[in-house]
Amino acid sequence: MKEALTPVGKENVKKSIIAIGQELIERADDITNDLKFVANIEINAKLTVDEVTNFDIKKNYIARFEEKEEK
Numbered sequence: 847m848k849e850a851l852t853p854v855g856k857e858n859v860k861k862s863i864i865a866i867g868q869e870l871i872e873r874a875d876d877i878t879n880d881l882k883f884v885a886n887i888e889i890n891a892k893l894t895v896d897e898v899t900n901f902d903i904k905k906n907y908i909a910r911f912e913e914k915e916e917k
Contacts, residue, residue: 859893862893862899863891863893865899866891866899866901869901870889870903873903877903877905883907883908883910884905884906884907884908885906885907885908886905886906887903887904887905887906888903888904888905888906889901889902889903889904890902890904
């Protein structure tokens with residue numbers, strides 16, 4: 847059963863790191879859909895000994911300009 851972790855002590859910090867990995871694996875298809883214009887994907891995590899484990903995923907898109915032909 848999944849549970850939110852509060853990383854108090856070395857063992858829970860280790861479990862938090864594993865939990866982030868498990869979440870990334872489960873969301874891999876969703877994260878990697880529509881990569882045609884994605885320049886990179888950033889994954890940020892914050893672990894402290896007195897906070898709930900948090901992480902976020904950010905996609906950075908490439909802007910492309912297409913010149914329209916005038917008729």
